[in-house]
Amino acid sequence: xxxxxxxxxxxxxxxxxxxxxxxxxxxxxxxxxxxxxxxxxxxxxxxxxxxxxxxxxxxxxxxxxxxxxxxxxxxxxxxxxxxxxxxxxxxxxxxxxxxxxxxxxxxxxxxxxxxxxxxxxxxxxxxxxxxxxxxxxxxxxxxxxxxxxxxxxxxxxxxxxxxxxxxxxxxxxxxxxxxxxxxxxxxxxxxxxxxxxxxxxxxxxxxxxxxxxxxxxxxxxxxxxxxxxxxxxxxxxxxxxxxxxxxxxxxxxxxxxxxxxxxxxxxxxxxxxxxxxxxxxxxxxxxxxxxxxxxxxxxxxxxxxxxxxxxxxxxxxxxxxxxxxxxxxxxxxxxxxxxxxx
Numbered sequence: 370x371x372x373x374x375x376x377x378x379x380x381x382x383x384x385x386x387x388x389x390x391x392x393x394x395x396x397x398x399x400x401x402x403x404x405x406x407x408x409x410x411x412x413x414x415x416x417x418x419x420x421x422x423x424x425x426x427x428x429x430x431x432x433x434x435x436x437x438x439x440x441x442x443x444x445x446x447x448x449x450x451x452x453x454x455x456x457x458x459x460x461x462x463x464x465x466x467x468x469x470x471x472x473x474x475x476x477x478x479x480x481x482x483x484x485x486x487x488x489x490x491x492x493x494x495x496x497x498x499x500x501x502x503x504x505x506x507x508x509x510x511x512x513x514x515x516x517x518x519x520x521x522x523x524x525x526x527x528x529x530x531x532x533x534x535x536x537x538x539x540x541x542x543x544x545x546x547x548x549x550x551x552x553x554x555x556x557x558x559x560x561x562x563x564x565x566x567x568x569x570x571x572x573x574x575x576x577x578x579x580x581x582x583x584x585x586x587x588x589x590x591x592x593x594x595x596x597x598x599x600x601x602x603x604x605x606x607x608x609x610x611x612x613x614x615x616x617x618x619x620x621x622x623x624x625x626x627x628x629x630x631x632x633x634x635x636x637x638x639x640x641x642x643x644x645x646x647x648x649x650x651x652x653x654x655x656x657x658x659x660x661x662x663x664x665x666x667x668x669x670x671x672x673x674x675x676x677x678x679x680x681x682x683x684x685x686x687x688x689x690x691x692x693x694x695x696x697x698x699x700x701x702x703x704x705x706x707x708x709x710x711x
Contacts, residue, residue, distance in 0.1 A: 370423035370705050374500035374557050377425035381558060381599035381622045381645045383679035388708040389671060390425055391701060392647050394504070394562060394603050394624060395687040403694050412487050416494050423701055426502045426557065429491060431546045432484030435511065435539075438476045441465035464517035467524075469531055477538060480545035492555045503550035506562035506603070508543050509582040512536045525577060532581070540585045547589050551596050558599045558621075561589050566606025568630045575610060583614060590619020601647065605686065606630050616643050624648055628685045634673040637680075646674050648683035650700055655684055655692045660699040667703035 370388070379386040398409045401418040409415055412429075419427040436442065441464070466472050491501050507514075512535055513521040524532050550556055565572055565582055586602070593600035599621035607630040608615070608623070615623065623640075625648035626633050633649045640646075650666055651658075667682060674680040682704045688697055 370708060372420060372423075372425045372496060372498035374425045374498060377500070377681070378557055378599060380678060380681055381601065383642070383645050383677070386678055388711065389675055389704055390681045391423055391704050392601075392624070392681040392683045393424070393688055394428070394560070396422075397688060397690040397692075399690045400688050400692065400694060400697060412490055413494050416491070416496070416499070420496050420499060423705060425498070426500050427491065427495070428502045428504050428560065429487045429550075429556075430503075430505050431488075431550065432486065433478060433482065433505075433546070435478060435542075436465070437478060437482075440475060460514070460517040462517050462519045464515045464520060466515045466531075466535060467517065467520045469528075472531060472535060478542065480542060483542075483546060483549070485549060488550055488553050488556065492553075495555065500557035501553065501555045502558045502560050502601070503547070503553070503556040504560035504562065505543055505546045506560075508536065508540045508585045509563050509565060509578070511539050512581060515539075525573075536581045544585065544588055547592055551592055551598060556598065558601060559589070559593055560601040560603065560624075561586065562603035564604045564606065565611070566604055566608055566630070568606060568627065570607055571610060572606075578611065583618060586615070586618040586620070593619055593621070599645075612640055612644075616640070621645060622647050622679075622681075625683065625685045633670055637674045637676075641674070641677070641679055645679040645681065647681045649674070649685050650683065651685045652687070652689070652692065655688070655696045655700065657693075658696060660695055663696050663699040664703040667700055668707065671707060 376386045376388060377390045380390050401409050404421050405418050407414065409418065416427045466475055512532065515535060516524060521532065547559060551559055563582065565578055590600055600619055601622045601624055602615060602620040603624045605627045622645035626636050626646055628649055628651045633646065637646060649670055654662060654666065670682065
């Protein structure tokens, strides 16, 4: 598909658009390499993937390292055949910061350490019609991950000052990223990702989210309004209790409407006039289903969510390495065929 970033932006703003865009938060390098037929080593390689696959944008993050001293990192990490790290679980008990002393000893990056070279270089590499989506996230997630979820949960009651101190430090660092890359002309939309829910409900109470999550989302939302750039927000899980607050915070689009958590048709019915909806094809189906099942789901989603605009097609989370390449291609082809039939 010919890239059309203006059509993508119109879709995010729930305006009349001339095709259904595709969107993903992330695609595994193995899948990208299979699409373009070479390793993903440079920004140009990455842009070539997004272009070849039919996206209207390339997603770019600042270069950063939130653990420059590698505190708490396992000494004997295991790697898969492709050279990437084996899958890891976030700590359920103790993380790298469990006490005030841990916080004092931890080396945080400075905002000046973040690298925006990829944003600088993108303008000269983008094909005609493509734009950049600037993305980062996880202020709330990094807060509990750095403490370990169990320690974090106890600390909310036993040491809330430490939780707030850590959250404030991380939040200011991530905000500095958005304040920087939103100013680039090539950045046409911004994307904040930070999981606050799972399939059965919110990860923490609404009061905790109001303390540690929503203040930052509102700041990013205000930034998006100031620069007139749509804000996409990613979280898994069921969101009925917080949809109104998310909209109030200034998001333009919600991703990915996790299919096992919420029905796309119901989200469209209740919030489709206020939010653009992104994705919803189940990752498990992409990994284990058939091409015909993928195509059927694509058309079902278009029927349920694209009326009056405001819908982008994609997976119900991201495209990991275990997704069948033929199923990913089937999803892209189904969208392309539909657009060509318009």
